Amino acid sequence: MMVADLYALVGVVLFVMGLSALILRSRDLQRILGLNIMGTGVFMLLVTSAHGDGQAADPVPHAMVLTGIVVAVSATAFALALSLARERHK
Amino acid sequence: MTLWWSTLCVAAPLLASVLLFLRPKRTAGIALVAVTLVLIGALGLAVVLHDSGPQFIAIGGWGAPLGIGWRIDGLTVTMLLMAGIVGWPVTIYALDYFGGAAGGRHFWPLWMLLLTALCALFLSNDLFNWYVTLELLGLSAVALVTLSGKQAALDAAQRYLYTGLVGSLFYLLGVALIYNAYGVLDLAVLREVTEPTLAVWVALGLMAVGLLVKSALFPLHFWLPAAHGSAPAPVSAILSALVVKGAFYILLRLWFDLVPAALPGAVSVILGALGAGAIIWGSLQAIRATRLKMLVAYSTVAQLGYLALFFPLSGAGEWGNAALTGVVYFMVAHACAKGAMFLAAGNLQRAAGHDNLVSLAPTAQALPVSMFAFAIAGVSIMGLPPSGGFIAKWSLLSAAIGSGGWIWVVVMIAGGLLSAGYIFRVLSLSFSESGAEPKPELAPVAKSSEWASLLLASIALLLGLNALPVLDLLSIGLPRIG
Numbered sequence: 001m002m003v004a005d006l007y008a009l010v011g012v013v014l015f016v017m018g019l020s021a022l023i024l025r026s027r028d029l030q031r032i033l034g035l036n037i038m039g040t041g042v043f044m045l046l047v048t049s050a051h052g053d054g055q056a057a058d059p060v061p062h063a064m065v066l067t068g069i070v071v072a073v074s075a076t077a078f079a080l081a082l083s084l085a086r087e088r089h090k
Numbered sequence: 091m092t093l094w095w096s097t098l099c100v101a102a103p104l105l106a107s108v109l110l111f112l113r114p115k116r117t118a119g120i121a122l123v124a125v126t127l128v129l130i131g132a133l134g135l136a137v138v139l140h141d142s143g144p145q146f147i148a149i150g151g152w153g154a155p156l157g158i159g160w161r162i163d164g165l166t167v168t169m170l171l172m173a174g175i176v177g178w179p180v181t182i183y184a185l186d187y188f189g190g191a192a193g194g195r196h197f198w199p200l201w202m203l204l205l206t207a208l209c210a211l212f213l214s215n216d217l218f219n220w221y222v223t224l225e226l227l228g229l230s231a232v233a234l235v236t237l238s239g240k241q242a243a244l245d246a247a248q249r250y251l252y253t254g255l256v257g258s259l260f261y262l263l264g265v266a267l268i269y270n271a272y273g274v275l276d277l278a279v280l281r282e283v284t285e286p287t288l289a290v291w292v293a294l295g296l297m298a299v300g301l302l303v304k305s306a307l308f309p310l311h312f313w314l315p316a317a318h319g320s321a322p323a324p325v326s327a328i329l330s331a332l333v334v335k336g337a338f339y340i341l342l343r344l345w346f347d348l349v350p351a352a353l354p355g356a357v358s359v360i361l362g363a364l365g366a367g368a369i370i371w372g373s374l375q376a377i378r379a380t381r382l383k384m385l386v387a388y389s390t391v392a393q394l395g396y397l398a399l400f401f402p403l404s405g406a407g408e409w410g411n412a413a414l415t416g417v418v419y420f421m422v423a424h425a426c427a428k429g430a431m432f433l434a435a436g437n438l439q440r441a442a443g444h445d446n447l448v449s450l451a452p453t454a455q456a457l458p459v460s461m462f463a464f465a466i467a468g469v470s471i472m473g474l475p476p477s478g479g480f481i482a483k484w485s486l487l488s489a490a491i492g493s494g495g496w497i498w499v500v501v502m503i504a505g506g507l508l509s510a511g512y513i514f515r516v517l518s519l520s521f522s523e524s525g526a527e528p529k530p531e532l533a534p535v536a537k538s539s540e541w542a543s544l545l546l547a548s549i550a551l552l553l554g555l556n557a558l559p560v561l562d563l564l565s566i567g568l569p570r571i572g
Contacts, residue, residue, distance in 0.1 A: 008270075015263060022256065031252060038259045042266055049270040060156070061269065064218055068262065071225045075255055078229060082236065082251060086244045 007048040014041030028083035032076060039072045092145045095134035096160055099170055099209040102127035107202035114195040118185045121198050125181050128209060129174030135167045136563055144567030146215070146278065159276055161215035163567030165418060168560070169212040169339055172422045175549060176331045176429045177205060179542040183433050184324040186536035187440075197237055197325070204230040204328065211336050217265045217275045220340050221258060224304065228254040231333050234325040235317050246316035253303060253313040257337075260300030267293035277347045286350040294349060301344075304337035307361075307398055308368030311391045315375070318387040323436020326383060330390045331429035335421050338397055342417070345401070346569045358401040365398025366501040373508030377515065382435045382445040385512055386428070389471065392505065393424050399486060399498055409492040411568075416485030418564055419553075423478030426550035427470035433543035434464040440539075441532045447515070449530075454519035456532055459540040461520050466547040468513035470554070473506050478553025 014037055021034030043065045050061040106124035138145065144163035153159060184201070188194030207226035214220055232254065235247040265275070271289045274280050284290055306314040314334075318326050372392025379385035397420060403413035437460040439445040442453040454461050470479035483502060490498040553560065 015259070019256070022252065028248075035252065035255050035259070038256070042259055042262050045263065045266040046269065049266065049273070058273065060273075060275075064269075067218075067222060071222070075225070075229060075251075078233070079248075079251055079255075082232075082244065082248050085236070085239075086241075086248065089241050089244060 004048050004051045008045055011041045011044030011048065014038070014044060017041075028079075028086075032079045032083070035079070036072060036076060039068065043068055092135065092138050092162060093147055093149075095131045095138065096147060096162060096213055098131035098134070099128050100206055100213065102131070103202045103205040103209065107199045107206060110202060111199040114198070118181075118198065121202060122178075122181050122185075124202055125174060125177040125205070128170070128205065129178065132167060132170035132174050135162055135170065138162070139164065139167055139563065139566050158214070158216050158219050159278065160213045161278070162213065164564045165339075165342070165568060166212050167566075168418060168422060168564045169335070170209060172335070172425050173205065173208050173212070173332055176327070176425050176546065179433070179546040180324050180327050180331075180429060182545075183327075183436075183539050183542035186539050187322065187324055187436070197234065197322075200230045200234050201324075201328065204234065204333070208332055208336055212339060215277045215343070217268060217277065217280075219275075221262050221265060224261065224337065224340070225258055227333060227336050228258065228304070231329055232317075234328070235321045237322050237325065238320070240320070242316070243320040246313075246320045249313050250317040257300040257303035260303070261297050262300075264293040264295070264297030264300065267296070277343060281347040284348055284350065286352040290348075290350070294344065297344060298341065301337045301341045302364075305334050305341065305397070306391060306394055307364055308371055308391065308395060309364070311368065311372070311394070314391055315384055315387040318390060318432075319381065319384040323383075323432055323439065326387070326436070327429040327432035330387070330432060331425040334390070334394060335425060338394075338421065342400075345404070355405065358405055361398050362402035362498065365395040365401075366498070368392060368395025368398065369501055369505035370508070373505060373512065376512040377508065379512070380447055382438060382447055382450060382516065383432070385447070385516065386431050386435050389431070389509065389512060390428055392509065393420075393428065393471065396420055396424075396483070396486065396502070396505070399490075399502070402498065403486065403489045403493065403495060407493065409489040412485045412492070413489035414568060415561060415564060416482050416489060419478065419485060419557075419560070420482035422560070423470055423482050423550055423553050426546055426553065427467040427477075427479060430463050430467040430543050430547035430550060431471070433539070433546060434460040434467070437535045437539055437543060441535050442530065443533060447519070451519045451522045452530055453532060454516075457535060457540065458520075459544055460535075461517070463540070463543040463547040465517055466544070466551050468517065470547075470550040472509045472513060476551065476554040478550050478557070480554050481557045 018034045018038030022031050025031055046061045046065050050058045102124045106120045109120055147160040148157055188197050207223050211223035232247050232251040235250060236244055267289055272283050303310045318329050369392050372388050376385045376388035379388055397417055400413050400417035404410045437457055438453050441457055470477035473479045473483035487502055
């Protein structure tokens, strides 16, 4: 159980780190990275809940994380495209 | 039949979105068919609901906890009807607005995708499915804001995107905590097992913050005016009328099914206070606005405040039901009225080539149908009889009076007066002297665009004249309070 707690803790720390980058940084790339780090934090926490205490792991969180990654990839691609469009405009 | 009708609401716009993406030349006709099918599906569900009460559907035979369940009750169907009824005139309007323009190529598939996400959101009853639909809704909404390609629109879209993503991640973090504690995502199962533990409170808090950001409750509304104000007119109408309601719908569902009865009263009072702040602040900003579309966008900030007033009133014993009816009716009436306002404002902007209020008077006088639509929608926004907005505000007011929440009564009345302030600012354009200055050159505006705005405004009015059928539908399967 200790390992699972550590995972959860790291997940929360990553979430906060990503959020602070998003708020404090001004460059688009840094903020998009911040968003991704936030997402990774949530994924860590979800993966932790798959922990089955010695029994088979719960597959549902894996499905959720996979879906979450798909969403994160598309959102990142879109954010990058938007950032490029703004650069070109300047 | 329930499965067919509900699948129609999601499958029709999804298929249309793919078709319009692959064959951009075909455009419009497909979109109009898809929106009509959504409306038919919603009406079909209303009939089913009327005959046999609320339904739960396990899609593909896989029920909770492993599968994804859909829930169909009065609230779901009312929201689906709202999407269809607002979507139809907006689609008619957009046919001319985008016409052959380059923006249209992207508008149609994105609008259909947004409608798919919205219908799926209203039908879902599962925490994670809501996350997916929220993201679909958010991403297609941001993409729609960028369509004009102007610098201001791109800046607003970026802010909208980042804020929206943070909102979703807060929500997802809450979902992860709930799953950690109970291993279930389906709301119908969760409502049986959740207890007021610390983990549940933290999870609910995170989810609520995420959803409040997305539904732009003051002071988390900062992204809304620029995004709604700088988008193309049909997109502004869609965003203000429908998209913000999606997140609030989830919040309402969570409020009834997940929030333990042991909720401290202070929480709902704080939510109500934020709503009061939204009403005052949004209205004052609307009164001060210099651009017509920004005025309408700030009016949305103010009107969304009324939705939050529901939370303190829902705890008011037997009056809680009046508050619940009021808030749902408010969502529908505001969707129609605000959609109509943005469409009418778009007509003025297209004709004049700008939307600066100071020099809009000649344009307003040249477009009487659009101004009439704006006026009717304004009646509903101000909450005057006989309009949908009146029925909604009346229910909320009677809940506040009945439960002795005088502070909320004062806020609602002040909000009504303030909204009259900004709406008459626009209406006075019709009556002001243009003076001797030469008439400006006006671009032509299609009759269909003018009538589309009037149609939507008339529906907002009809909601007041013919409220009973809607109220009956709405009350089916609605949670009883008190």
